[in-house]
Amino acid sequence: MTIGLSLYDVGRTFGTTIAVQDVSLDIQPGEFVVLIGPSGCGKSTILRGLAGLDTEFDGRITAGGQAITGPSRERGVVFQEHRLLPWYNVAKNMMFGFDGSQAERKARLTEMLSLMHLEKFVDSYPHQLSGGMAQRTAIARALAPLPDVLLMDEPFGALDAFTRIEMQDALIDVWQKQRTTAVLVTHDIDEAIVLANRVVVMSAHPGTIKTVIDIDMEYPRNRTSERFSELRTLLLEQFLDSHHS
């Protein structure tokens, strides 16, 4: 089952700093939304709120109509660092959040390994993996328990440009197959256009939504197409604007 997410007049202050102010957003079930903006715009703060890792918000944050009071297995989280447990191999890390019988576990593991093209590395330890492979394992870990929502905080930020493109394509593939609602935070404009149904552009100090842009392109998206360039320009204008205002 896929569910939607909603934010109603959400605000968050840290001491005297207003990190997020008056943010309202409806994310449809199965939708891929990308939050983009300069550092300090509160995009990661919002993601932590959706994950339930931070509950000190004003306003209301709901998942499937229910207020979020804490983390849940129904909302998988991928962090910027892979955060794999170094003492477990790929198989154990991938199935870390999965509850089920031995047979179900095995079936799900096989499925995730082939989805992420990591069959050969099932017994490897995190330190033996490249950055891209480790992050693929982390995404598989988040997806293994069949969450309704996948939340990602700059998941490809630490990867090199080529690996990042590879990972974006892999993510779209996985998202289309798993049909989860996805929210991804990034500061990479191309990444936003490749992935999102809708791009939410945020501005900083205080963190607010500046504008929301629909990406009207078919998946998989051609990075060299004309429409892509137009959208890039459009977003860049918004981005620069939000940066200067």
Place this chain on the structure above:
Amino acid sequence: MMTSTLTAARRRAERRADGASTSAPTTPDRSRRSFRRNAPLGWILPVAIIVIWYILYETGVINPTLFSSPVQVIEALIESMLTGAFWENFLASATRWIVGFLIGASLGLVLGSITGLSRLSERLLDTTFQMLRTVPFMGLVPLFVIWFGLGEMPKIILISFAAFFPVYLATYAGIRDIDRKLIEVGRVYELSTFRTVKDIVMPGALPSILQGIRLALGVAWLALVIAELNGANSGIGYWMQQGREFVRVDIVIAALLVFAVVGKLVDMFVRMLEQRLLGWRDNLAKEM
């Protein structure tokens, strides 16, 4: 410099991961190779010392009443082994050491976990332990002798006391130093407290705990010698004491040799244990 080392290591890791057939952990193989490569080097110095010692004795440079030859030491050792006296003493020492260590280390592990995991226990107990820690355990010998006499009890308590603190401190520090980000992963998957401790806290603290155990084994060994030199009627320390009374330098040196060899063997055992339990670590030292 540091960065380039790390980059090289990462590249190596990637190359390892990219080659499908080598993706299986290669650690055991590599450690065996490094053992073969490194172990003999470490033994050069001890062997050289024994050879020089032998030469000095044979050429008459050292006074034979103050210092025996290595041959005499080995003879004394073999003789006592054949009469069984050595094994009796060795067994007595080993028993004290193991029992004392197990008591001290278990208490250290349990109390270190408690203070590491709970802020309240930390505030309640840590000050006491930090104060006790600074008490030199040798200073407790006279007190223990007054309290418990010359039996097994004071010796085992002394050894436990010595073994407790390295394990306590290492467990406490190991738990406190765990990456908060990994704890957060546990929260995301709604792990129970038990599973968080089992899957994240304990494996994360294990390197530190094992280091504490290694230290504790050494300190317990030291405490054993001290306990046995201060009124005992069995044990390697007692044997050494006898050697002193009868001015048998060969026996005193033989006893010291036993202490050194056993200490080294135990250290090797713990290192092996470390390699087995911590195989998941990206150990740069192992690769170089």
